[in-house]
Amino acid sequence: MSFLSIEFGLSFTLFFVLYWSLCWSVRLQNALLLAASYGLVASFSLNSLYVLLGYTVLVYLLGRLSERYPGRRFSYLLVLLLVLACFYLFKYQEFFVAGMQGALASAGIDVSLPVLQVLVPIGLSFYTFHSVSYLVSINRREMPSASLPDLALYLAFFPSLVAGPVNRAAHMLAQIRPQAIRQVLEPQRALGLIALAVVKLFFCSAWLASEWVDPVFETPGGYSPEQILLSVYGYSFLIYFNFSGYTNLVTGIALFLGFRLPDNFNAPYAAHNLKEFWGRWHISLSLFIRDYVYIPLGGNRRGVWRGNLNMLLAMLISGLWHGASINFIIWGALHGIGLALYKASTYVLPQPMRWPGAGLVARLLTFHYVAFAWIFFRATTLGDAMDMLAGIGGLSIEGLFSATGLLLLVSVLYVAAYPQLLALLRQLSAATTRLPWQFYPIPLGVFVSLVIFASQSGVPGFIYASF
Template identity: 65%
Template sequence: MNYFSIEFGLCFLLFFVLYWSVCWSTRLQNLLLLTASYGILATFSLDFLCVLLGYTAVVYLLGRLCARYPGRSLTRLLILLIIVIFFYCFKYQDFFASGMQSVFQAVGLYLSVPVFQVLLPVGLSFYVFHSVSYLVSINRSELNPAAPHDLALYLAFFPSLIAGPVNRATDFLPQIRAQGIRQILNPYRALGLIALATVKLFLLSSWLANEWVDPIFDTPTASSPEQILLAVYGYSFQIYFNFSGYTNLVTGIALLLGFRLPENFNYPYLAHNLKEFWARWHISLSRFIRDYIYIPLGGNRQGALFSTLYMLVAMLISGLWHGASANFLVWGALHGVGLALYRLWTHWRPERATWPGASLLARLLTFHYIALAWIFFRSSTLGDAFDLIKGLTGLSLQGLSTASGLRVLACLTVIVCYPSWVSFIREMFAASLRIPAIIYPIALGLFLCVIIFASPSGVPSFIYASF
């Protein structure tokens, strides 16, 4: 069920009334939330619900084991083994099986590696990450095992089930076990975030996809260099509007239900380097990779050479997590190499340049490096990605005088002025929260009607739901 569909909107309104009609009982509210979460997952497939139920049972038993034998290497190994098995069976078996067969054929062996025909369950990557946080926290004696119904809700909580953000058990379980009566949190902000999500997803993301991105990426060899560059710029903002819009939506929904989700975006294209970008982009995933992959591998404890190597491994894993294909590995490798080069640069020149224009140049270089990496992220195959990059080599000053070239220059102007746009958006959002309570719902409703009317037809999809 798409969270922007009319069906979901009507169902949520009914659920909202029922949910707060039993506000005197947190346990009943949790039961309603769990039922709704399982119901939404079942609308995709009953098989997906069965996978989550089975996985929840496994995590519950592992949690009890971790509590009984905390800090043991065996429990850490079991956690890793279960995670790898689930990811392999449901997400990566075709990728690794085809890779193994290619290796065997290269040495003259023609063996058939068995592959199970299964669909990738919706939300698998996110509830597996939630379980890692839960089990590791118990293994570190930071958390006691949760009751089965609390753990089930933590893994299945529908606002963050489909595409995150990644919740930490130590932050989210206390909200499930809340003492006293829950309250709607920041209702003005919650509704404002939902309205902002509508703008980002219905209008901006959908328009960019239809007009600039999809036609070019679907036919990479049939476009001019200026059209390709426009599509690359367009996708860089499309994926931001799409994913941050989804985060705004589910954050607003969670606030209306009395829950706080972690911050996930902080205007990432304001970043002056890749390290800052990853501190602003998909923040919950970035911190997860840091705390549960990079630091356990060794982090900064074994010198600059090994820390750089661990960072590269962590980014390769991040790329593979996004999808089982060489494209995502290349995307992860580009970010890993970029972070390594930035670390070497700051070791050689630890002080940030202060000459006029240095900040703008750093931001533009960072943005274009990220945009280059997005080509591999969006392209269907490596061949398509290289075709697009090859097409970009034909850029010329003469081409910039065409209609597509002028759009490229306009887009570049927007990127240059991006900090000013961010300040304006922040001021507008803050001003909207000061509208009197009587007028606010009317103004918000009219605003949403205008946005939906001006948007492309159809219900927008969530790009990260496929990861």
């Protein structure tokens, strides 16, 4: 059941009324939340629910063991084995088996290795990361183990189950067992976030997908170099509108339920370098990779070269987390190399650069590097990505003076003016929150209805739900 479907809207309205009729009991609210979360998982696949239930029990038992023997090496090893086993079985089995068979074939050994046919459970990548935060926090003596019902809700909490954000155990469990009665948090902001999500997902993301992106990425050979470059720009905008729109949506839903989710986006295309980009893009994942991968590998504590190697390994793991494909590995490697090059540049170039236009040039260069990497992220195969790059290599002056060239210029100007447009949007948002709350839903409802009416038919999908 999609969060953007009419069925979900009606179900959530009924759930909302029942949920807050139990406001006198946090325990009953939690039980209802857990039932709703499990019901949502079951609506996708009963097998997904069975996997989640089994995984929850394993994490609970590991948590009790870690609490009894905190900080022990075998406790961390068991956490690592649990995560790797789940990812291998459900996501990477076919990828690694195919690689092994290819390596053996190149050595003259023809063998057919067995592959278990299993579906990827919904939300696996996110609740696995949630469990890592929980188990590592117990091992570090930062928190005690949770009861089984509280842990189950933490792992299954439906607003962040499908595609994040990545929650931290200490932050989320404190909200599952609050010290006072829950309340709806910032209702006007919650409504505004949901309205913004509708605009981003129904209007911006869906239109870009059908008009600029999907047709070109499916058959790049049938399009001009300018149209291929426009599709790359379009995907850069599309994935931001889609993922940040999803984050806006679930953040608003969580606020209505009395929960705060972590920030996940902060104007990423206003970044002046890759390091700043990753401080603004998918923030919850970036911080997770930093705290649970990069720093445990040694961070930058052992010199520049080891620090850059750790950074590259962390980004490769980030790429592989997105999917079992050479394209995702290349995407992660590009960002790892880019981060290393940026870090090296800080030793020879003044920071920040003060010459006129330096900020604009830095933002445009960062955006184009990120857009270049997105080609590998979006393309189905490595061959498709290379076809896209070969097509862009045919850009000509004549082509840039075409109608498509004008759209390319508009796209670049949009990135150039992005901070100013963002400031204007924030001013408008602040102005709307000053409306009396009784009148706030009326113009908002009319606006959302008009946006949906003017948008593409069908319910938009969530790109990160597939990860």
